[in-house]
Amino acid sequence: MNEPWQAKLDPRTRAAVDEGGPGGRLDVLVALHEPLTAAVRHQLQTAGLTLMSGDGTVVAGHVPDVSALKRLAALAAVRRLESSRPLFGEGGGGKE
Amino acid sequence: MATLDPRLRLIIDELADRPGMEFAAAADAPLGQRVGWNDRADGATIEVLVEATAEGDLDAVAASVPGAPLSAAGSVRPLRLPVTALPALAGNEAVARVEAARPLFPELNWSRRECRAQVLHEGSPPITGTGVVVAVIDSGIDYTHPCFRRGDGGTRIIALWDQAADAEAGGGVPFGREYRRADIERALQAPDPHTVVPHRDRDANGHGTHVAGIVCGDERGSGLFTGIAPDAELIVVALDTDGVSLGSSPRVVAALDYVRQRAGGRPVVVNLSQGSNSGGHCGDSLLERRIDELSRQPGFVVVKSAGNEQQWGIHAGGMLSPGEDHFLPFDVVGGNHLDDVVEVWFGGGDDVEVGIATPSGASTALVRPGASDTFETGAGNRVRIDVDDDADGTGDRRASLILRRGTADQIQPGRWSIVLRSAVITDGRYDAWIDRTVRRGPGAPEQSRFAPGARDATRTITIPGTARHVITVGSYVTKSQFPDTVGKLSGFSSLGPTRDGRAKPDLAAPGEFVASARAGWSDGEGVHATLAGTSMAAPHVAGVAALVLQAAPLLTADQVAQVLRRAARADGPVEAGPDGGWGSGKIDAAAAVSLSRAAAFPTVVAVQEDGSRVSVKTDVATTARLTVTGADPIGSPEAATVHTFELAGLPSARNRYRVEVTADGWTTVDDNGGRGYAAPTETLPRRNGAGHEFTVVAVAHPGGEPSIEYDVTDLRSGDRAAKLDGQAMLSFLEEKTEGRSASVSGLDR
Numbered sequence: 001m002n003e004p005w006q007a008k009l010d011p012r013t014r015a016a017v018d019e020g021g022p023g024g025r026l027d028v029l030v031a032l033h034e035p036l037t038a039a040v041r042h043q044l045q046t047a048g049l050t051l052m053s054g055d056g057t058v059v060a061g062h063v064p065d066v067s068a069l070k071r072l073a074a075l076a077a078v079r080r081l082e083s084s085r086p087l088f089g090e091g092g093g094g095k096e
Numbered sequence: 097m098a099t100l101d102p103r104l105r106l107i108i109d110e111l112a113d114r115p116g117m118e119f120a121a122a123a124d125a126p127l128g129q130r131v132g133w134n135d136r137a138d139g140a141t142i143e144v145l146v147e148a149t150a151e152g153d154l155d156a157v158a159a160s161v162p163g164a165p166l167s168a169a170g171s172v173r174p175l176r177l178p179v180t181a182l183p184a185l186a187g188n189e190a191v192a193r194v195e196a197a198r199p200l201f202p203e204l205n206w207s208r209r210e211c212r213a214q215v216l217h218e219g220s221p222p223i224t225g226t227g228v229v230v231a232v233i234d235s236g237i238d239y240t241h242p243c244f245r246r247g248d249g250g251t252r253i254i255a256l257w258d259q260a261a262d263a264e265a266g267g268g269v270p271f272g273r274e275y276r277r278a279d280i281e282r283a284l285q286a287p288d289p290h291t292v293v294p295h296r297d298r299d300a301n302g303h304g305t306h307v308a309g310i311v312c313g314d315e316r317g318s319g320l321f322t323g324i325a326p327d328a329e330l331i332v333v334a335l336d337t338d339g340v341s342l343g344s345s346p347r348v349v350a351a352l353d354y355v356r357q358r359a360g361g362r363p364v365v366v367n368l369s370q371g372s373n374s375g376g377h378c379g380d381s382l383l384e385r386r387i388d389e390l391s392r393q394p395g396f397v398v399v400k401s402a403g404n405e406q407q408w409g410i411h412a413g414g415m416l417s418p419g420e421d422h423f424l425p426f427d428v429v430g431g432n433h434l435d436d437v438v439e440v441w442f443g444g445g446d447d448v449e450v451g452i453a454t455p456s457g458a459s460t461a462l463v464r465p466g467a468s469d470t471f472e473t474g475a476g477n478r479v480r481i482d483v484d485d486d487a488d489g490t491g492d493r494r495a496s497l498i499l500r501r502g503t504a505d506q507i508q509p510g511r512w513s514i515v516l517r518s519a520v521i522t523d524g525r526y527d528a529w530i531d532r533t534v535r536r537g538p539g540a541p542e543q544s545r546f547a548p549g550a551r552d553a554t555r556t557i558t559i560p561g562t563a564r565h566v567i568t569v570g571s572y573v574t575k576s577q578f579p580d581t582v583g584k585l586s587g588f589s590s591l592g593p594t595r596d597g598r599a600k601p602d603l604a605a606p607g608e609f610v611a612s613a614r615a616g617w618s619d620g621e622g623v624h625a626t627l628a629g630t631s632m633a634a635p636h637v638a639g640v641a642a643l644v645l646q647a648a649p650l651l652t653a654d655q656v657a658q659v660l661r662r663a664a665r666a667d668g669p670v671e672a673g674p675d676g677g678w679g680s681g682k683i684d685a686a687a688a689v690s691l692s693r694a695a696a697f698p699t700v701v702a703v704q705e706d707g708s709r710v711s712v713k714t715d716v717a718t719t720a721r722l723t724v725t726g727a728d729p730i731g732s733p734e735a736a737t738v739h740t741f742e743l744a745g746l747p748s749a750r751n752r753y754r755v756e757v758t759a760d761g762w763t764t765v766d767d768n769g770g771r772g773y774a775a776p777t778e779t780l781p782r783r784n785g786a787g788h789e790f791t792v793v794a795v796a797h798p799g800g801e802p803s804i805e806y807d808v809t810d811l812r813s814g815d816r817a818a819k820l821d822g823q824a825m826l827s828f829l830e831e832k833t834e835g836r837s838a839s840v841s842g843l844d845r
Contacts, residue, residue: 007484007485007486010488011439011468011482011484011494011496011498012437012496012498014468014482015468015480015482015498018468027344027346027347028346029345029346029349029382029383029386030382031382031385031489050270051270052270052271052346052347052349052350053270053349053350053352053353053354054353054357055353056353056386056389056390057385057389058349058382058383058385058386058389059349060345060346060347060349060350060353061346062346079489080382080488080489082345082381082382084344084345084346084347085344085345085372085374085375085381085383086341086343086344086372087335087341087342087343087344087345087348087370087371087372088340088341088342088370088371088372088532088558089234089235089299089303089337089342089369089370089629089631090369090370090371090401090403090404090558090629090630090631090634091301091303091306091307091369091401091404091607091627091628091629091630091631091632092301092303092627092628092629092631
């Protein structure tokens with residue numbers, strides 16, 4: 001964690017960047033210092049982020065591969081970057 | 097004579113009163129309605145549960161009854177038999193007890209009564225969710241189910257985003273496919289609706305359909321099933337599921353934004369019945385931050401299941417001592433080829449080095465805060481240890497331990513142990529969670545768990561249920577084959593508080609067992625299914641929140657939560673006051689709607705930072721409390737419109753604090769959207785929902801009383817006013833807000 005951009009990543013994302021994997025598209029959440037503006041949107045897209053949500057200080061998106069994460073985290077507008085976390089349903093079948 | 101339940105005695109009495117009658121359930125509505133089985137009866141037959149005496153032979157009993165046994169083993173068995181055979185069955189010496197099968201639909205309606213929603217549905221005027229949108233972000237929906245259709249056969253679904261469907265060129269969503277009301281109505285008129293809208297609930301149990309049915313299912317026309325908000329309209333987002341997980345944090349954020357857009361400004365309640373153990377459990381994951389951001393807007397409420405983690409052994413916690421090694425053991429079962437991730441959280445002032453010992457006894461080197469390292473174990477596994485400062489912006493530290501199988505075919509089974517070596521301890525408290533992985537299932541590994549002596553069932557609320565502005569719901573038992581459990585908290589229901597000490601869950605609702613809509617292709621048969629989990633509890637509360645928003649559509653999520661908590665019932669085993677399992681008690685829809693009409697919430701009109709001093713101004717006289725993360729709250733118990741707090745000596749926590757002001761028992765919270773406050777001497781322009789921007793321009797202290805002045809801009813007209821005192825600012829706001837519906841509360845940066 002010598003570089004400032006590394007501190008913006010959550011540990012799993014840091015591991016992915018350090019280890020160069022996994023390959024392929026990654027869904028991420030990006031926290032911004034201020035609500036998304038057109039200028040910042042352009043910066044994010046230029047860094048490789050395809051947005052899946054449109055406003056606020058936390059936006060969802062995906063990058064084509066892990067190499068884009070470093071570019072995203074290096075942006076001054078980006079406060080934190082968190083890779084996708086699976087969620088699990090909290091109900092199921094069973095006998096009464 | 098065997099013991100009969102009252103419903104069966106009623107039937108036998110009726111038969112005795114009318115000897116020789118040809119019993120036909122369909123033609124005998126009064127009796128059928130009274131015993132509640134007419135819809136389940138097949139002609140003149142009825143389903144019963146039969147319990148044998150100690151010496152009784154149920155095989156012989158079943159053979160003697162002119163009906164079919166529904167199960168071939170056990171001392172209690174279901175039978176279907178002609179109702180006229182009941183007296184003979186009851187008189188059989190081998191039979192100890194006969195109980196009528198409980199039809200599903202009265203149980204559904206009973207759940208509605210248990211929440212005290214039915215009294216609102218039947219009131220004048222009825223409160224049924226009219227004008228409110230409920231959104232179910234889940235596994236999808238059986239949109240053909242009758243409970244999601246209007247009386248004229250049309251659909252109650254205004255928008256359906258299937259995130260897992262193949263994308264459609266030019267569609268209105270960033271991926272997947274969207275169907276609007278017109279698409280679904282066209283499908284419903286087709287011979288095979290799924291050729292027109294090829295969407296199905298993707299969960300084997302029909303999880304999303306079941307949840308949606310509880311929130312807003314409506315079969316009032318047929319007398320079958322009614323959910324909590326049967327006149328609400330519905331938005332559905334179908335998450336992708338692999339049969340194990342249900343969506344992901346970015347997809348849910350995208351779904352929340354979609355819901356807000358499609359709701360078109362109407363009040364909306366979102367139900368989330370899925371969660372994760374990954375994160376600090378203090379509301380700072382980015383999914384939670386987005387929920388909090390959205391939930392500050394009036395009329396946007398997110399309800400979340402508390403989680404079913406109470407007994408899974410995925411949390412451990414305790415105290416660290418300086419100069420001592422602390423060992424945190426956890427068990428990995430054989431066959432685990434997936435990553436295991438353990439997060440250990442401790443205070444930012446605690447200098448802790450972290451390592452791990454394998455089941456073979458080998459230990460890694462220790463990793464210092466701010467560093468990371470990866471180790472190969474003798475069994476071929478790879479372990480990455482990463483200790484970061486200011487984790488997730490909390491000011492706390494987090495050690496992440498990621499176990500991978502590496503070159504081996506599995507993570508080494510057996511007892512691993514995390515080593516925590518403390519040099520300097522300021523706080524000492526630590527909490528650790530093991531991420532949820534695949535549980536059960538053919539060929540699937542079991543969840544790794546902390547060793548029995550290390551487990552702590554508290555602090556097991558799943559994320560995003562620890563968000564600051566989400567309403568989190570535990571489960572209690574309302575229907576069970578074990579009568580002693582009825583009315584008690586479900587054994588699986590996750591326990592609070594959050595890691596930062598906030599009371600969660602907020603309250604509890606029926607979640608074990610709940611009958612609701614069944615997706616047509618899911619496991620089981622019929623149009624209803626019975627499921628259990630906090631997934632089933634949350635939609636009861638989401639439905640009640642919709643009823644509250646019908647009555648008071650401009651309430652914020654925090655305000656709705658307060659109303660629900662204050663209205664909650666504390667009866668039976670529920671302890672008075674916030675409880676780690678029950679929250680404030682059992683949901684009470686009728687009391688909540690009544691309270692929502694009477695509530696008068698104070699407004700925070702400004703928060704000013706000056707050095708280490710914070711001043712808070714409110715619109716009416718309030719008491720106030722300021723909480724800095726990691727410190728005891730500072731109270732200001734005298735009723736006043738300006739409160740001043742000294743932060744000197746408190747943990748900095750990056751200037752993150754929340755202010756709570758209370759008047760007449762109603763509290764308004766200002767935490768600047770959870771984003772924290774900037775440098776102490778900086779003045780921040782802040783905006784409210786009515787389109788005003790404020791900048792604090794001066795603080796004087798004549799006679800020790802703070803005086804706050806403001807520059808105010810009405811963003812719509814461009815009108816500005818400079819150096820207004822508090823009263824003048826309020827007058828300006830009132831003048832500029834006249835004719836607008838938005839509240840002047842809810843200041844944003």
